[in-house]
Amino acid sequence: DPQRSNGQHFLCFRLVGAPGDRIAAVMSSTAFDPYLMTVPSCEPEAEALSVDDDGGEGVDARLVAVLGDAPLFLRATAGGFGHGHGGFSLRLERTQDFPLEVCFENDPARRQDALRTCERLAGDDDQPVRVRAITGGRVAAFALEREDYASAVLQESRTLGLPDLAAELAVDAYLRRAQGLMGLKQHAEALEDLAEAERLLGKPHAAILIVKSLVLNEMGDLGAAGAAIDQAIALEPGNAQAWAIRGGAAYESEEWGKAIADLTEALHRNPEPAVWYYYRGRAHDANGDNA
Numbered sequence: 001d002p003q004r005s006n007g008q009h010f011l012c013f014r015l016v017g018a019p020g021d022r023i024a025a026v027m028s029s030t031a032f033d034p035y036l037m038t039v040p041s042c043e044p045e046a047e048a049l050s051v052d053d054d055g056g057e058g059v060d061a062r063l064v065a066v067l068g069d070a071p072l073f074l075r076a077t078a079g080g081f082g083h084g085h086g087g088f089s090l091r092l093e094r095t096q097d098f099p100l101e102v103c104f105e106n107d108p109a110r111r112q113d114a115l116r117t118c119e120r121l122a123g124d125d126d127q128p129v130r131v132r133a134i135t136g137g138r139v140a141a142f143a144l145e146r147e148d149y150a151s152a153v154l155q156e157s158r159t160l161g162l163p164d165l166a167a168e169l170a171v172d173a174y175l176r177r178a179q180g181l182m183g184l185k186q187h188a189e190a191l192e193d194l195a196e197a198e199r200l201l202g203k204p205h206a207a208i209l210i211v212k213s214l215v216l217n218e219m220g221d222l223g224a225a226g227a228a229i230d231q232a233i234a235l236e237p238g239n240a241q242a243w244a245i246r247g248g249a250a251y252e253s254e255e256w257g258k259a260i261a262d263l264t265e266a267l268h269r270n271p272e273p274a275v276w277y278y279y280r281g282r283a284h285d286a287n288g289d290n291a
Contacts, residue, residue, distance in 0.1 A: 008078075010075050011076045012074065014042075015038075015065055019067055021066070021067045022067075023067065024063070025074055026091045027076055028060045028091075030087075032088070033053065038063065038065045039074075041071070050065065122138075122158075129162050132159070133162060134169070136155050137156070137169075139155045140180070141176065143180070147183065149180040149183030152179065152180035156174075175211060178191075178193035178211055185218070187219050194208050194211060194215070206236035210228075213229040213232065222253075226246070233246065238269055240265075240266045243262050243265040244263060244266035246258075247260075247261075247266060250262060251263075257287065259283040
């Protein structure tokens, strides 16, 4: 099989059809976690245009691609670093489904169009539950970004009311609704949603513990908040946000050495957020390091 520089093995196929055709690719395997992406060529280092990991049933990958004038290719591999081995099936079919990737548009000039598309799909009773849940989650995420917490809670409450909602989609909805409830200062309800998300998942998860820590901190339970963020870091030591939150808590309690250490760990994992540099600098000043 072809192999990328990171060791990822893959197969690549050209998608053929007329411009505007929508093609759904579904990859299934009982041996590994399937992963699909569209790419502009079969060159190993070609950058992905769209990706999907678990958009189908269970851990199946399902990706909808819209053909245009330029050639478009489908890269199929295993999740993570593509080290899975074993049999798989790959099915291609024309579809009327809208590619969900449009809801994850990051270009500021196109975000409003993306939001309107997501709202339309989330509210369309004729769409599959999976589509309504995923697009509804994106609508809620947009609302959280603009601090419209009531709209986020309303949207995820609608999602959680959908029939036969898959557990993994319910987990995401409970997590986002908990964030909205935290923004509304409804802390007890937020903790209930987080507990339900963890129950459905069947195990602790860093993303849930991070939000739980923030909720508990706002409630003034600093000991429990600290225990939750410690557990999040233990489960996912590569999570920059978790390190930054623990560093922020240390900063607030004037534990300058701990704040500097944790914010440094956060910046090693994600060097972008300027605010982390700011508070680390303030901690150095308070610690007398810049005297």
